Amino acid sequence: MYIETPLLESRALSQRLGKSIWLKMEAMQPTGSFKARGIGHACSVYMERGARRFVSSSGGNAGLAVAYAGRKLGVPVRVVVPETTSERAKHLIGMENAEVIVHGKSWDEANRFALASCTSADAFLHPFDDPLIWEGHASMIDEVARAASKPDAVVLSVGGGGLLCGVAEGLRRNRWDDVPLVAVETTGAASYAASLEAGERVELPAITSIATSLGARSVCAEALAIAKRRAVTSVVVSDRQAVGGCLEMLDEHRVVVEPACGASVAALDSDVQLLRDARNILLIVCGGVGTNVEQLKRWSAELL
Template sequence: MTPDPSIHRGPDLDLHIQTPLIQSPILSAGQQEVWLKMEAFQPSGSFKIRGIGRACTTYAQRGAARFVAASGGNAGIAVAYAGRALSIPVVTVVPQTTSVKACDILRLYGAEVIIAGANFNEANRFAQSLLRPTDAFIHPFDDPHLWSGHASMVDEIKASNIRPDAIVLSVGGGGLLAGVAEGLNRQGWGHIPIIATETYGAASLHASLQAGKLTSLEEVATLATSLAAKQICGQAWEVCQTNKVISARVSDAQAVKACEAFLEDHRVLVEPACGASLALAYSRANELADLRKIVIIVCGGATMSPQMMATWLEQTSSARCD
């Protein structure tokens, strides 16, 4: 595999780009300013390239001959992108539910795609069975290198001279939460609240906070498949003990409707996992009341399409009318 000169490499081989932080005149109201950290503009289509790029470059420097990942979504695509940029082969194991579009994107970046298992857990077990001594396994959310890479978005927010009263983000496995908390802490902003948003059908963080301990859901059921983790990672739970984390939940219908509104208002197509956070702003949620400056991480969604959004809008239309 030869290096791809069309892929940008930043300082220290970081594979992400610095993304815009823009104020939304539509979501801002009165004295409240809503700022959007546009991670949907990352070259792999989501924030994942920040952490996964950091992990892949680190393991490459340590001599990894191949990257192995289990993900049919944003994380797998970020690994494939990083492998192409670093000239390292990638094997991505995806569950049977993975869309054709996702598999096509993975192959576009040169990854070998193996379909195995009915869900992520089964695909993950199969991926682990493929590991050789010279391979590096790239976890989608539970790796300190990922958290360190994701923390860089907070560095960019501070460099823009915007000091938020809260940061809103979506939570699946908790890698983004762990990374943003790391960034806040190292910038001396550890007191700034993080509003962690989930859909009702995948609210593992909320369940853990309610139980007072790290808790696993028996099942997940949500259209926001990027949030469909039965349990957040241990580091995300630790963040809840050291930082102010406010749990928020929205319905699938609210998340999808927010995607539709965001496309109309900002001309950017994002997935329901991202729509979950945006839904708080569109609904003027109580969690955002009394906050003057809010930053929302617009995390993206590499596999989203207008056809998928139309289907989900139809599926949730009755729920929106209730």
């Protein structure tokens, strides 16, 4: 369902920042994002339990991962996407022979519709709130632990919190519990930052960021619980900074990623004591398929 991805030292970022920056290249998964890990694992388990169809809601990346897994496993797939989903993402999901339904102005509306359409023969694949998905995502840290020394910090993007939960599980099972997490969001999609500040889950009234893959109006409960068990630092960057991070990945590493991923690259320049002090940083290049070079050019012209 997924591949072992390269762990690369970014010489460009390392020299610019004066420290070692290691990139876990999840953008190189068959589906273009880390979602292939957890969702592929969950789909395999649900099929073994007798599921005859997979149903999911997604802004793009999770839906593509379910569609890919379904095709590989020979299980039909229905993916419900919101109106904000790019034509490119819908096309890619359809290429995996999945049924694509567009419903609602946000992921939350698409999710409610997807749940209501499930039958007893279906398995519902939540894009981020499922322990099986976290278990699958944790495999990326297993790979890092086999290949490199313990980092001083892990930088990752947060939408609904599935990646954060998976990375935290991977750190735990590799006995790296003391490694702090830097959770990155964009302004207009920062439900995790709001929740951390409030000490409880906060639901945003709307998503106004271009980083639609970060567009869960509220994070899963486990993401908030993790921040009570281990060190988590929140960083919020602008859409402009996120696009700048995408362009840096394109220029320096010849990889196209979504603003949801570029946000983590941008966070390396934030004025956060943890990142200033860390000498060895692991950055999860979570990827994303909803963006292409032309879209990056348009955003660049508008924002930079």
